[in-house]
Amino acid sequence: MMIALVAALLLLGVLLGAVAQIPVPVSAVAAALIGVWLIVFAVRERHGHRRTH
Numbered sequence: 001m002m003i004a005l006v007a008a009l010l011l012l013g014v015l016l017g018a019v020a021q022i023p024v025p026v027s028a029v030a031a032a033l034i035g036v037w038l039i040v041f042a043v044r045e046r047h048g049h050r051r052t053h
Contacts, residue, residue, distance in 0.1 A: 008038060 015030050 004041065005038075008034060008041070 012034055015027065015034070
């Protein structure tokens with residue numbers, strides 16, 4: 001699962017580098033999607049750890 005987090009951070013870095021080239025609404029939507037995905041990831045990780053303990 002750690003590779004998914006690394007991939008998300010890499011994608012975020014690429015998007016931040018491209019933010020100057022794309023319109024603000026597009027970058028805001030991309031940031032929101034990444035944020036939602038990370039929240040879902042965190043909730044699933046927390047829920048999964050509770051099950052194994």
